[in-house]
Amino acid sequence: MSTVHRNYVDGEWVESRSGDTFEVLNPANTGDVVGEFQSSTSEDAEAAIDAAVATQDEWATTPGPERGAILTETAQLLDERKDELTETLTREEGKTLDEAGGEVQRAIDIFRYYGEKARDLGGTVKSPGGTDTELYTKREPLGTVSLITPWNYPIAIPAWKLAPALAAGNTAVLKPASAAPTVSWKLFEALDEAGLPDGVANYVTGSGSEVGRPLTDHEDVDAVSFTGSTAVGTAVAQAAADDLKRVQCEMGGKNPTVVMPSADVDQAVDIVGAGAFGVTGQACTACSRAIVHEDVYDEFVAGIADYAESIEIGPGLENPDMGPHVTSSELESTLEYVDVADDEGATLETGGQRLTGDEYDDGYYVEPAVFSDVTGDMRIATEEVFGPVLAVLKVESFEEAVAVANDVEYGLSASIVTQDLTEANRFADRVESGVAKVNEKTTGLELHVPFGGYKQSSTDTYREQGDAGLDFFTSTKTVYMNY
Template identity: 45%
Template sequence: MTVTTETKTYLNFVNGEWTQATTQQVEPSINPAKKSEIVGYVQKSGKADLDAAVAAAKAAQRMWRKLSAPARGDYLHKAANALEKRLEEIAETMTREMGKTFAEAKGETARGVAILRYYAGEGMRKVGDVIPSTDSEALMFTSRVPLGVVGVITPWNFPVAIPIWKMAPALVYGNTVVLKPAQETAVTAAKVMECFAEAGFPAGVVNMVTGPGSVIGQGIIDHPDIQGITFTGSNEVGKRVGMGALARGAKYQLEMGGKNPVIVAADADLDLAVDATISGGLRSTGQKCTATSRVIVHKDVYEPFKEKLLAKVSQLTVGNGLQDHTWMGPCASENQLQTVLSYIEKGIAEGASLLCGGRQLTEDGLEEGFYVAPTVFEGVTSDMTIAQEEIFGPVLALIKVNSIEEAIEIANDVRFGLSASIFTQNLANMLAFINDIDAGLVRVNAESAGVELQAPFGGMKQSSSHSREQGQAAIEFFTSIKTVFVKP
């Protein structure tokens, strides 16, 4: 694989054209593995740029919704083909811009291809039901209609999969889209948008504007011509999205934080549990909303579990994600690195015992990037900051418990409810966990991170707005129901 050295400026995509921001301002996107390397320059757009994109999307929506759903699906098929052809290139860009390993980036890009093809097929599915009427001469049925223009606000941790799993269903159900990607991964987003452009979507159907959240994100929240907003990101910003959308009557969908537990029962397969804890908690440098953060272990297997966990964590290789031997890359930005380090300091200050890691890595050439050592704490109690707040980094907190009931109680003792998993061979433990855990994604003998694209995804409590993404559940957000009564 050859690393790209070209540094170019990436434009907004508005009304079928690549356009420079009216502000005439750009900013660099840097490589978190080597902060002196600029991956590309992206537009620092203003409100006028967003207004132009929304106007284009609004103008295109009437024509787009009148296309048959299978015809709209054909465009998604073409986008999938374009993305598949450029899979390694876009994955390499993702690694250089966000830091995750090349293998993970390729997997995410391949998932984007699969999501596009899945929703292309959704264009052939039913969009309503016939309902019996009390009037024997009448026909009553439901249909689904698009919202109109949808604003899509996405984070930096999955710069291919998340924008696609929001845009693809929005488009196939007849909406037009304005994407505001995270500025940290806007080069990757621009390359994804190039695939939509290559697919030949009509002008205005798909648009992208890059820029600060305070301008472009807030502009999407406030814009009267945006009928729906789908957001993934922090709880703080998500709440602003929800409140702003509610104030003007727009539909909104929020996917936010997680503080995801893994429960290890006394009868667990410890090797399986250790491998899943490491994969779920430390891959992508812990920068997943479904990442394992709390590891709640029964006292009878606590010591052997801890021993196996530490032995494997100590063998993990940290470095540039483009290097074949690297298992874990850097934090995505200096801000994220400092956030992780601050939480580690809080853990130590509040009395947790640091078993490994807990520091920035600056040796062997790593001083050029935002690297932190995989970190494991023990002696963690549920009231500690590192047991309550989302860290979004490679930090595991071990908590010892006396029973499954206590484990579930501690697992639920947070404001989040996104993902949770248990390792056990006991059916009663499984059923108790499934029934009593407060999480939208429940996994048994599998890591907490990840969900299949054809299944609904979303959280409980403060992890989401209680809506669901992906699978056929996506139709619930991106359409409205129209009930029709016909009498000759």
């Protein structure tokens, strides 16, 4: 019998008004039910918002160091349960144990970071234009915020939204993705045990169509932070904008890695392979386009095909190189893109088949795919696949490489592999992406620097993480004190 997980509202674990639940399955073995969760209604979401609103003044006036101490204690509790959280994340999302452990550690580090940053929240002192006057600024929380998070980083993304929101003095309602809500539920267990006051942070599961609506358009919600697809993020931003809520949406990507003739091709293969096939390609920053100079194109294609074929695929709990897709629909989407690429004339160098037989029959496994002879007008070169599929495009020059890199509607992360310092600097200056890397994979970002995209990858309003995360969750008041 699987465990039934309740919502967390006003400091209590409560059932949904609907009385219905849904199951979360292990994508490596669909006979393994990870848990049951509440199929919440809009009324459940509204109750969570009401609880947050009722306590927002008390939490806002709680001293920053006191708020930070609760976040730090939460980090300690998560650290003590790291092995349990890692296994839970692997069972519900499919990541390998190494990948899941890295994500859990990221969440721990984020709570520690903002636990300390809560002590430093303040404003600036300015020089007034007259005498007997003080002029300064102060930072204040927005109020009650809605946080809507995806399944692909089911504890790290809730952490990097929730921790700065709470550190800044906001109250919050979090809705995790239904495909992988268990590990964020355990995060709320830790918050509760750390002594978070009732109503400050609330957790509600359910469908986006039912729960997401009040979280974006309720009159008492002051800000919305969303991570997910561009289509849904656009709808969230439009709904939130109706009454001028503050909103940030981080969305899709079609991230390129440019490989130039000066690159060490073996190094380039490792960089692209890790970026394309790590976490089963299920990352908004995953490398899905390798833009390769013609001088090293053939060598690179042969190398990346060998890399893909060498990847060990299996259940995440066995800690292979790559785990399954998170759901059957995600697997089917990847397989459809393989068919589309083939129909459009790209050459499948390797992979792209669903794995069957033995342990594969009960999970959502696919071989990592490499396509060559890809042109910029193909769907495989322009649309986000969100799976382990790499499109390799040939270019004749650095100028063409940058043009091809920029010739998509997304702009989240991009990298170049080169030993030419001029190329490296020009790429960083000219690539249209929120993150630019040299001789590194497109995935991964340190927690104390801003994260966000350009174009259809982001609303480009506020960045996440670091000080930028606190900027989103605070307003600045200017104070004149004439004494």
